[in-house]
Amino acid sequence: MMALTHSIVSAAGVSLLLGTGNPLHLALAIAGSQLPDVDTSTSTIGQILFPISNWIEDRFPHRSVTHCFLATCALALVSVPVYFYADWKTWLCLPLGHLLSCFSDIFTKQGVQFFWPYPTWCISVSNPNRRLQTGGTGEYWVLAIATITLAVAIKLSGTGGPTAFVGTSLGLRSNATEIYQTNAASYHVYAQINGTFASDSSSADGRYFIVAGEGNEFIIYNKTGLWKTGTNLISSRLTAEVGQPASASIQLLQFDEEEFAITPVPDTLIFVTGTLTVDEPDSIKLTANPKQLEIAKLIGDKITFNYCPLEIAIKLLNGQYITGSLEAKIFSPKPDL
Known part of the structure; x- marks a missing residue:
């Protein structure tokens, strides 16, 4: 029973503290939660690793050498290669799972020698009747609360974790930036905005797709156009x-005095940025919208695009022979707007 409780407590704690619902991270946390009990051959992990548990059991008291902060540090040190081959969260999950498991044992009747090799027992309360007992009612309550916490933590991990959730609820821009940076490579990210357009102070409230981040500001898009927050659109609240x-x-497109001949890719949204030299600049007619981001500018025989939707670039460059390069940012599938 205690092995299950340790698993859920450690998984919930790691998910909550690191803002992760990654199955690998949770599995490492659960593995770490079982390692302290390798000091007894009657535990699940002790039976699996019997030669090791038997050796430790003959030399050290239960809940001493494997239940201490020093053991957590040793696990963190041994796991350092994971930091270089994966990331810091993956590296931290195993030792953090171990630490949370050891800490939870402080609330049991026996307690733990958390500061081993000092033989001091760390126990939560002086009254033994108020400590948790394996298989007792208190442990079932802990298990239930930890299970609920794990479910909530996994749910929150999809929004960047608890701190991002709180920041989003308050409309803090820093948290919107963190959520975008964390998820933009693998998910569509949207901005819910309360604000006004800078040109005429009319309402800009609505939901926009985030095309790119520029510092603490965003290039945003909906079916009517593009804007840059802080410049074309002033937000009082952005989540x-x-x-x-x-x-x-990102795909680089190169042209060398050739006709512009690119067709849209089905179920994608593509924006192009860069400068091209065109052979017939007089035939290009640009229509500016003062409310929006300037997505195309023509100076002499050079046209510069700035997050211009590919469909608009195709219309502007139809029949032109061009030289230069464009950077195409491709979102697949197309976001829901």
Whole structure:
């Protein structure tokens, strides 16, 4: 019973503290939660690793050498290669799961020698009747609360974790930036905005797709156009939300005195940025919208695009022979707007 409780407590704690619902992270947390009990051959992990548990059991008291902070540090040190081959969250899950498991044992009747090799027992309360007992009613309550906490933590991990959730609820821009940076490569990310357009102070309230981040500001898009927050659109409140799984890739397009001949890709949204030299600049007619981001500018025989939707670029460059390069940002599938 205690092995299950340790697993859920550690998984919930890791998910909540690191803002993750990654199955690998949770599995590592659960593995870490079982390692302290390798010091007894009667535990589940002790039976699996019997030679090791038997050796430790003959030399150290239960809940001493494997239940201490020093053991957590040793696990963190041994796991350092994971930091270089994966990321810091993956590296931290195993030792953090171990630490949370050891900490939870402080609330049991026996307690733990958390500061081993000092033989001091760390126990939560002086009254033994108020401590948790394996298989007792108190443990079932802990298990139920930890299970609910794990479910909530996994749900919150989709929005960047508890801190991002709170920040989003308050409309903090820093949290919107964090959510975008964390999820933009693998998901559609949207901005829910309360604000006004800078040109005429009319309402800009609505939901926009985030095309790119520029510092603490965003390039945003809906079916009517593009804007840059802080410049074309002034937001009093901006929150970010994660949409469906998607990919965002960059492709470089090079042209050398050749006709512009690109066709849209089905179920994608593509924006192009860069400067091209055109052979017939007089035939290009640009229509500016003062409310929006300037997506195309013509100076002499050079046209510069700035997050211009591919469909608009195709219309402007139809029949032109061009030289130069464009960076195409491709979202697949197309976001829901």
